[in-house]
Amino acid sequence: TVFQIPWTYFDKKTVWPQDGMQTLQNLGFKTAAMALRDDSVGIDDKAxxxxxxxxxxxGTEGDGLASQTIADCDYTVKIPMSHGVDSLNVAAASAVAFWELGHRE
Known part of the structure; x- marks a missing residue:
């Protein structure tokens, strides 16, 4: 199902986050950093x-996104958790995010 979600990556010549974030902004994208922070909005945020x-x-599993990358994003987003679970691996988090954000009402 990877072909059902539009995705991309930057080549190794692109300096991340500076060049990559600028490219996304130039293309008209708003950016959402997936990170567990106090200032995060829930994945179901209407905005x-x-x-x-x-x-x-x-980000990568374990370390997540760099603080500068999070700061450069328009949104910081978390997936609400319960029962003492503090995070999902990147594959599970991406699946939840794409499902939640991919369907329109």
Whole structure:
């Protein structure tokens, strides 16, 4: 199902986050950093769904996204958890994010 979600990556010549974030902004995307932070909005936030072009930025498992990458994003987003679970691996988090943000009402 990877072909059902529009996705991309930057080549190795692109300096991340500076060049990559600038490219996304130049293309008209708003950016959503997936990160567990106190200032995060929930994945079901209506503002996220209202964005015409939203790029979901995912970090590595363990370390997550760099603080500068999070700061450069328009939104910081978390997936609400319960029962003492504090995070999902990147594959599970991306699946939840794409499902939640991919369907329109």
């Amino acid at each position: 996220l769904r209202s964005e015409e072009k939203l790029a979901v930025i995912l």
